[in-house]
Amino acid sequence: MHPNVDRVTAAATRAGLTIEVRHYPEGARTAADAAAAIGCDVAQIVKSLVFMADEAPILALVSGANLADTDALARELGAHEVRRATGKEAREATSYAIGGVPPFGHPEQLAVVIDRDLTSYDVVWAAAGLPDACFPIAPDDLVRVTGGRVADIGVAG
Numbered sequence: 001m002h003p004n005v006d007r008v009t010a011a012a013t014r015a016g017l018t019i020e021v022r023h024y025p026e027g028a029r030t031a032a033d034a035a036a037a038i039g040c041d042v043a044q045i046v047k048s049l050v051f052m053a054d055e056a057p058i059l060a061l062v063s064g065a066n067l068a069d070t071d072a073l074a075r076e077l078g079a080h081e082v083r084r085a086t087g088k089e090a091r092e093a094t095s096y097a098i099g100g101v102p103p104f105g106h107p108e109q110l111a112v113v114i115d116r117d118l119t120s121y122d123v124v125w126a127a128a129g130l131p132d133a134c135f136p137i138a139p140d141d142l143v144r145v146t147g148g149r150v151a152d153i154g155v156a157g
Contacts (some may be wrong), residue, residue, distance in 0.1 A: 004032045004130050004133075005133050007095075007105050007147070008021070008104070008105040008135075010027045010105070011104050012105070012145065015144070015145040017145055019136075019137065020136065021128040021133050021134070021136040022038075022134055023130075023132050024038070024132050024134065027131055027132050028079055028132040031064030031065075031143045033072065034064070034125060034127075037134075038144040041065075041121075042064040042065050043065035043066075044064065044121050044123065045124070045125050046061050046064070046103060046118060046123045046125060046126040046127070046137075046142070047060075047062045047063070047064055047104050048060075048102060048126065049061075049068055049101075050089065050090035050093055050094060050098075050110075051068070051073060051082050051083065052082070052084075052085050053073065053077045053081070053111070054079045054082075056082055057085060057090075057092075057093035058073070058082075058112070058113065059101075059103070059111070060114075060153060061074060061103050061112060061113070061126075061142065062106070062111050062118075062153065063124075063154050065154075066115055066155060066156060067156075068115075068154065069152075069153050069154065070084075072151065072153045072155075075115065076113050076151045076153060089103075093108075093110060094107075094110070096129055097131075099127070099131040100129050101127055102127050102128055103142060103145070104146050112149070113148060113150075114142065114143060114146070114148040114149065114151070115150075116151060116152050116153075117154050118139050118142070119139040119140075121130035121139060122138065123137070123138060124138075124142065126135070
């Protein structure tokens, strides 16, 4: 296995969760690509998006059918300003490149906010450290393992 995937599976194991990583050679870099490869609804894809909230990195886990509402994120976090992280900032905060950022397994614990729309599914799919690697996870496990708080941060895309 690739070291990125190993780090994600090890983090899951430390949290008491066993995940089954699946590889999709056709790629799963975008939510639409991932949904097509997996054969699920695009809304079941977890987009792990890094934002800077008052210049501190945070992770927004957003349904693949939605866009992240930065105003809602700011309200939820009590931040004055929330902006999308640059690719460099995202990699520094998570140690993963955009397109493969997992919801957990980062060097430091990030504040995590989870799009409420993800909780309406029995299973959602998240990146496992690479653009072609994903794993299924129950939303309750996603909340537990990330320590995230569920909020209305998604707007229809």
